[in-house]
Amino acid sequence: GAGVSQSPSNKVTEKGKDVELRCDPISGHTALYWYRQRLGQGLEFLIYFQGNSAPDKSGLPSDRFSAERTGESVSTLTIQRTQQEDSAVYLCASSRGQLDTIYFGEGSWLTVV
């Protein structure tokens, strides 16, 4: 597709379960970002991938959060032992390079019950 694609679009999970969120960046974009947005708030940076460089994980809130990226393609964000405070929209974004315009996907809405 032409835009950043995320799945699932909605996920309801029980507290303590692990969840995996997927992001397909725009084709040809080398940079990929994950953000979190809690209800009614701005976006919080989580992690950034650029090519084959080591990812910038400085925004991950705890060691329950991890992310991987296969080459310059798909990325997965994993949240282990989910807690209710993890409920949020998880947004993926990509850009052609690290100094180019960033485009966001529609997000994965996570609800932990």
Next chain:
Amino acid sequence: GESVGLHLPTLSVQEGDNSIINCAYSNSASDYFIWYKQESGKGPQFIIDIRSNMDKRQGQRVTVLLNKTVKHLSLQIAATQPGDSAVYFCAENSGGTSYGKLTFGQGTILTVHP
């Protein structure tokens, strides 16, 4: 600290009026700024960006003004339309080597009345 959604700044305008949305940023070292529009249930949509070597940049119906002296950013929307109703976020680059490591403001709710 962050405000919850109920306390987001709001701006209500009539269709056809010009809108001005303001944003104060925190990091004097930030060199890249973006405005995003977010409609309910959707991801942020890029509107316009500006680099710190510029004071003003114009797009289609939108203008961004940057005042580095007082660390202030504004978005002007000309001839506002009902379809412009959304939450508007300003964002500043805080990551040095990447323009994608952004710090977002809390957002402003724009409501356009027909």
